[in-house]
Amino acid sequence: MSTDRATFAQVVDSVREQTSLLLGSTIGFTDEDWARPTALSGWTRSHVAAHLADGAMAMIRVIEGLRQGIEQRLYESDAAKRRSIELGALASGLDLQIRLDTSASTLQVELPELEFDARPVELRAGYRLPLRRLPLARLSEVVLHHMDLAPHFEPRDLPASIAVELLRFQVDRIGRSGDYPPLKVVADEGYTGVVGRIGDGIEMHGPAGDLLAWLARGTESPRIYRA
Template sequence: MPTNRAEFAEVVSAVRDHTALLLGTTIGYSDDDWAAPTGLAGWTRSHVAAHLAEGANGMVRVIHGIDSGTPTRMYESQAAKHHAIEVGALTSGLALQIRLDTSASELQREFAALEGDTRPVALRAGYRIPASQMPLARLGEVVLHHMDLGSQFSTADLTPEIAVALLAFHVDRIGRRDDFPPLRLVADEGYEGSVGRSGMPTQMNGPAGDLVAWLARGTESPRIYRSTESDA
């Protein structure tokens, strides 16, 4: 039975493996394929790739910042982030593929030193996690954006342990935000967690991977169902 937290080495390996899967998808893209829209409003596949490359570079900056004792954010500002992604999306498909590969490889090399690192890092304003969870944050980005590209990949391709770890991570990230309705997520693998504002929660049941996609992207799945009082 998976626990809420996969082993650190397992997560780091999953980042490498799922990055390779994503690169295997994008290597076959033509220029028209790169220009195709995604499920993210206003973003083409080129935007997704530019975002992933910028995200990897930003995480490297954060890691170097905590190592040097000079805390650094992933981006100077939201405007700087937006500009970098828009400019990156204008480059050729080959250039995007190379950037995706090289930025991911550099970040992967940094991850090993983060095992057991409890120093807090800010990946975005108001969102802090222990440095040791950065590989899990990156894994979530790679997995969800691989789905955004419209490929055949889905969260059903995740191992149970990794799916549960990602679900627990997203539950922690969302927390008790007032803009989320009260929800209780019950995974088939044994994990349970709650998000959203206070109130009587709606209970969602299903495989952890499907719940991740539903929670993060609103992706419907025939394997997810709502519990009602009559089910109790």
């Protein structure tokens, strides 16, 4: 079975939809809930929320800078990024929820204008992509961090074309990094991707959403298997 590529408009709509689902999961969090640890080493839910809000505002700064002819990175440095997250994580649960909501809403207004913009943006040192793919980068952050914030959220509920796009994005992000062993992922929806060092490696099969969660977070699933 194969699935069509998601259109730019579908990705932008999915950013809004998935953000709404995330905010629905966190709206009832108490300050104690926000302080709970996540599977991300050293990060509480508050850290994840601060990172998501910072990420949205960083994307807005990059977009506005390019409008003025100024190319800039998402973050000044890794140290500045970490410092901002640590400070943001000190906020109350209510303030975190408000920051998540307002930053996401502000960014959402900007995303539809990027469809045909091929100017490069640096997401991290050595990793650049065309500005038109920024909505997909944001969608990846929202979906993966929703998993971190709310364990009940499962990416198998994503539309097939969106799950494939996110898996493809994750494969492209990892690339042929020597930090990863050779690996091929084969999605039921018709997509195949290869990451890690060159060589013969393992081959994992299953739904794109489950493969995404496994590749990005090590989340096991009875729906994926090694061939």
